[in-house]
Amino acid sequence: MQETRLDTARIRAARRVIDPVFLDSPLYRCEALEAALGCGVSIKLETANPVRSFKGRGTEVVTSLLADGGPRAVVCASAGNLGQALAWSGRGRGLDVTVVASRFAPAAKLDRIRALDARLELVDGDFDMARERAAAIARRDGVRLVEDSLDVETCEGAATIGLELVDASFDAVLIALGGGAMATGVGHVVKALVPGVEVICVQPLGAPAMTRSWRRRRVVTTASTDTVADGVAGRRPIPAVLDDLLLVADDAVLVREASIIAGVRLLFEHAGLVVEPSAALGVAAILEDRERFAGRHVVTIVCGGNVDLDAHRGWVTG
Amino acid sequence: MQETRLDTARIRAARRVIDPVFLDSPLYRCEALEAALGCGVSIKLETANPVRSFKGRGTEVVTSLLADGGPRAVVCASAGNLGQALAWSGRGRGLDVTVVASRFAPAAKLDRIRALDARLELVDGDFDMARERAAAIARRDGVRLVEDSLDVETCEGAATIGLELVDASFDAVLIALGGGAMATGVGHVVKALVPGVEVICVQPLGAPAMTRSWRRRRVVTTASTDTVADGVAGRRPIPAVLDDLLLVADDAVLVREASIIAGVRLLFEHAGLVVEPSAALGVAAILEDRERFAGRHVVTIVCGGNVDLDAHRGWVTG
Numbered sequence: 001m002q003e004t005r006l007d008t009a010r011i012r013a014a015r016r017v018i019d020p021v022f023l024d025s026p027l028y029r030c031e032a033l034e035a036a037l038g039c040g041v042s043i044k045l046e047t048a049n050p051v052r053s054f055k056g057r058g059t060e061v062v063t064s065l066l067a068d069g070g071p072r073a074v075v076c077a078s079a080g081n082l083g084q085a086l087a088w089s090g091r092g093r094g095l096d097v098t099v100v101a102s103r104f105a106p107a108a109k110l111d112r113i114r115a116l117d118a119r120l121e122l123v124d125g126d127f128d129m130a131r132e133r134a135a136a137i138a139r140r141d142g143v144r145l146v147e148d149s150l151d152v153e154t155c156e157g158a159a160t161i162g163l164e165l166v167d168a169s170f171d172a173v174l175i176a177l178g179g180g181a182m183a184t185g186v187g188h189v190v191k192a193l194v195p196g197v198e199v200i201c202v203q204p205l206g207a208p209a210m211t212r213s214w215r216r217r218r219v220v221t222t223a224s225t226d227t228v229a230d231g232v233a234g235r236r237p238i239p240a241v242l243d244d245l246l247l248v249a250d251d252a253v254l255v256r257e258a259s260i261i262a263g264v265r266l267l268f269e270h271a272g273l274v275v276e277p278s279a280a281l282g283v284a285a286i287l288e289d290r291e292r293f294a295g296r297h298v299v300t301i302v303c304g305g306n307v308d309l310d311a312h313r314g315w316v317t318g
Numbered sequence: 319m320q321e322t323r324l325d326t327a328r329i330r331a332a333r334r335v336i337d338p339v340f341l342d343s344p345l346y347r348c349e350a351l352e353a354a355l356g357c358g359v360s361i362k363l364e365t366a367n368p369v370r371s372f373k374g375r376g377t378e379v380v381t382s383l384l385a386d387g388g389p390r391a392v393v394c395a396s397a398g399n400l401g402q403a404l405a406w407s408g409r410g411r412g413l414d415v416t417v418v419a420s421r422f423a424p425a426a427k428l429d430r431i432r433a434l435d436a437r438l439e440l441v442d443g444d445f446d447m448a449r450e451r452a453a454a455i456a457r458r459d460g461v462r463l464v465e466d467s468l469d470v471e472t473c474e475g476a477a478t479i480g481l482e483l484v485d486a487s488f489d490a491v492l493i494a495l496g497g498g499a500m501a502t503g504v505g506h507v508v509k510a511l512v513p514g515v516e517v518i519c520v521q522p523l524g525a526p527a528m529t530r531s532w533r534r535r536r537v538v539t540t541a542s543t544d545t546v547a548d549g550v551a552g553r554r555p556i557p558a559v560l561d562d563l564l565l566v567a568d569d570a571v572l573v574r575e576a577s578i579i580a581g582v583r584l585l586f587e588h589a590g591l592v593v594e595p596s597a598a599l600g601v602a603a604i605l606e607d608r609e610r611f612a613g614r615h616v617v618t619i620v621c622g623g624n625v626d627l628d629a630h631r632g633w634v635t636g
Contacts, residue, residue, distance in 0.1 A: 021344075026339075026343070027339070028366065031433065032430070032433070047590065048366055049344065112350070115350070268627075305590045
């Protein structure tokens with residue numbers, strides 16, 4: 001394949017700087033889900049760690065580089081999970097962490113960012129407005145801006161998930177698509193090491209910017225987003241990330257809100273997992289196209305479990 | 319220490335016959351729980367595998383020995399989790415598996431035993447009645463009886479959890495106590511390798527037979543049990559298991575039903591975990607004696623997640 005910005009040797013090396021608590025997460029077949037979905041389903045579970053999402057893999061790489069003599073202060077914009085992870089990794093390395101988030105992010109995410117001793121600044125807008133504000137803070141204060149998906153370390157950290165998949169036997173991997181760090185990271189490793197496995201990115205119809213961009217092979221922005229999947233609700237794809245995604249994704253599909261919520265419910269009822277909506281995108285994709293997956297074995301990455309429990313209760317009892 | 323029936327070298331060797339899907343389960347600090355409980359809390363998570371409990375570790379050892387030329391049929395009594403695990407391990411090795419369970423066991427457990435192609439026989443009584451029935455079937459049909467906690471393989475399989483703890487730094491481990499396989503297994507490894515760590519067994523006040531036996535240093539049976547923690551509700555401790563427990567447990571405590579349910583709720587609200595009541599015994603023990611644990615770092619083994627969701631909903635919203 002053409003070369004992405006990512007490097008497989010660096011991804012292997014990243015395993016050495018990531019706290020082992022984030023590595024070698026569970027990967028297991030879930031037969032109860034298989035019965036419900038009509039295909040082989042393995043879960044790659046990224047919620048059983050101190051920040052309950054895969055984002056710690058990337059922030060460990062970012063902060064380990066900073067701890068080696070870079071700036072001692074960092075700022076990031078976050079939909080909620082990157083901020084928690086950066087706060088966790090930064091605290092362990094004595095860094096001063098500022099997180100900018102939307103005030104409409106789930107309270108569960110904002111509370112945990114605060115609990116991890118990060119400075120939290122809320123903007124009265126969405127994730128892309130938080131990105132602008134974080135960049136302004138970085139310029140003003142001369143601190144390091146961590147940009148999810150643009151900083152290759154965030155992609156290569158997420159890519160370590162891919163290294164943990166390639167020894168298994170499966171036909172396709174379903175990856176939640178937001179900014180693209182996980183999709184380009186896991187996609188890079190899968191295409192480099194097991195190119196026959198289909199890399200399928202899944203995004204909400206209500207936040208389709210990156211998927212539309214992938215389909216048109218150029219950046220397409222949207223004016224707004226409207227989805228329960230707060231973790232992947234971006235409007236402005238990053239050109240360099242799109243370029244990588246074009247090289248590694250076999251498909252990018254959009255799913256309806258009702259399917260995402262049904263996915264949250266199925267993962268609760270049949271797998272006993274409490275997940276945030278972004279983590280149910282893979283199941284939603286199967287629900288919307290059972291024929292495509294029938295008889296095949298798919299891995300779905302359950303990428304985060306930071307969810308407001310009142311909302312979750314509504315979705316699973318709905 | 320005096321010698322238990324268990325052998326540390328055999329436990330290390332057991333790792334080689336156990337499907338890796340059961341090994342190296344997540345072990346992580348949960349700060350949200352720490353804030354609620356007033357002590358350091360690490361979770362050892364045994365629910366993210368194909369049978370959602372730790373029992374697969376033991377049944378993998380049992381069935382790997384049978385697959386090496388032993389009988390091709392096995393029967394066990396089960397509160398629900400051993401049966402699922404034996405069905406899973408037996409199916410993979412072409413064994414004929416019969417599980418005897420109480421008809422009052424959670425439907426979630428019974429359904430999954432059936433789904434794993436095991437023959438399920440229900441008795442109109444409790445777990446100890448199922449034990450008698452399983453023994454009768456074994457005699458009648460001349461098949462291998464797998465006896466949880468008595469068969470040392472079930473203890474040594476569970477003991478592999480201990481091997482995965484001893485490199486961490488902690489002060490005490492909280493272990494659900496039922497028949498005693500997990501308590502003697504993990505206890506053996508901890509006392510052999512990190513003897514300064516306190517081994518605390520936790521049982522419901524409503525099913526106290528083994529704890530009372532441990533305290534009196536002789537087998538004490540009870541006429542009945544009355545607890546939501548179905549996974550640990552035995553009335554008749556096995557003498558050989560008690561002997562081992564006397565060698566490895568530093569303490570055995572009894573907890574109230576309200577504390578167990580509060581533990582289920584805390585694990586849901588603060589750790590995002592759906593657990594069965596037996597898996598909340600450790601948290602219940604902290605809730606009942608905060609002073610004992612204040613400022614210390616405890617590991618609690620979250621040993622199973624097979625729970626009827628209607629009951630769970632009642633507990634977490636109660």
